[in-house]
Amino acid sequence: MLGSSVPDHALIRARGLVKRFGEFTAVDGIDFELGRGEAFGFLGPNGAGKSSTMRMIGCVSPPTAGELTILGMDPVADGSAIRARLGVVPQEDTLDVELTVRENLLVYGRYFGLARSVIAERAARLLEFVQLSERATDQVEPLSGGLKRRLTIARSLINDPEILLLDEPTTGLDPQARHAVWDRLFRLKQQGVTLVLTTHYMDEAEQLCDRLVVMDAGKIAAEGSPRTLIERYSTPEVLELRFDPDEHEQAAEKLADVPAQRQEVLADRVLLYVTDGDAALATVRGLGLQPRTSLVRRSTLEDVFLRLTGRRLED
């Protein structure tokens, strides 16, 4: 009605957001907004500016320039009031490892001014939720990385937050622990909790995010749902070919004759972006090439990233 292009339900809105540390520009003028109930991701390699952005949203890092509004408030002037309504899972655990699992929740609940009875009731519920009830009275120090992460997630929910910020929630975890964390986050998403996460794992972004931005060198390279990004920037299928190291270059040259939308020559593989992978493989064989291994797969966000930046996500 006011003619604004911004939906009034926007929980977080950034316009030309910049963060500089001295000469270094970590975040270089980004725009985004997200609404209630969304699962929104920042996908990019290390150093892309994801964590700096998250810290600005978390109101612990004043923006250098640009606009940032969170829950309709200014993070610099109203940081305390905003943080009362956020849950934060930082990149590095900030648990008090000398306290017990339950004490960590107790201490954190008090930071939010919650009554003891409220904390006790929520702590029990949250430990159940992250499947740590049996460890409630254990000291945190000896817990595995995966259990600590789950405790951090439980702790971030103690104030029943409207927005949950997750900075690389599964970095450093083994596959089993990652899946356990994803499962919990997926349940939160199903319940309508607004999730904002950063990740450099494309499978994490694909699993959890309704919408994401691809970040590189402090800028947003693309925005959309995982599916639309893949449709826009990649092909339905990818043919991955591995050759003997001494044949790698020659083969790559010959492959130029295969009709493909795009070809990426990586250090160890050649990727052909095509509509029909099996048909392309037949053409490759028809040219007399003998790849040691071949794989036909669907396009992923990794391919989108490669296309947009010329580099891989995880290195």
Next chain:
Amino acid sequence: MSADAAAPGGNGRGAGGPGAGGLAGPGPGWSMALREFRFWLTDYRRTWRGSIYSGVLNPVLFLGALGLGLGSLVNHHGSARLGGVSYLVFLAPGLLAATAMQTAMGESTFPVFGSVKWNKTYQAAVASPLRPRDVFHGHLLFVTFRLTMNCTLFLAVAAILGGIRSGWALLALPVAVLTGLAFATPLEAWAVTRSRETSFSLIFRFGMIPLFLFSGIFYPVGQLPAWLQPVAYATPLWHGVALCRDLTLGSAQPGSALLHVAYLAAVAVAGLAAGQRSYRRRLYV
């Protein structure tokens, strides 16, 4: 959805909003600092027994070995230069102030550094409604609590051993706590900016030990070489020692007492201002 119902989040928020869960808005500054203070108290529950033992043992050892043991030699040669009192009575107030300094240095260096570098509990706190200054003030409240505890134990031991001569000694408690705070506020302000822990051993070696030896605890500052005396007068510890001694001997004069208190308070307040700034710069990056 049994397990799911156990989860927090979207469910139930409609019924009453955040307030229904007892979520208070960010309160006034002191109430936020109290939240951090309570964190430190929870943390302290693991180690309080040990700290009581050392809080009692420390004065027993020092007052016993030096006040009574070495004191028997000193007293033998007359105590005119000590103001005509026994060495134990002379020493006790000095060590009281030193206890405050040592407690402050212990609580304001590694615990601060650890909170920002190792455990990162400071960072956890500022992700909640707490602001850097609340974290700082809350930690100082805890240091004040520890100072009060250690100085009370010291005074009790000193009184039992016969080192206290006047009822004014009760006022030496707040003075000793203030002496400790004159060390705690600037030290915390500085400790939060450190990136390596080696800085602290330097402070202990070249700060605490010389102060301990040359601030009039073991002998009157008048015994120092003339050029060193003004240095002693400039340190907060000497002011704490001098005023504590005036009080436990019952010889305090309002004018000089006020001067000592004003000096200690000025240092503590300067440290407070510095810390509000340095905590903010460190925790809001």
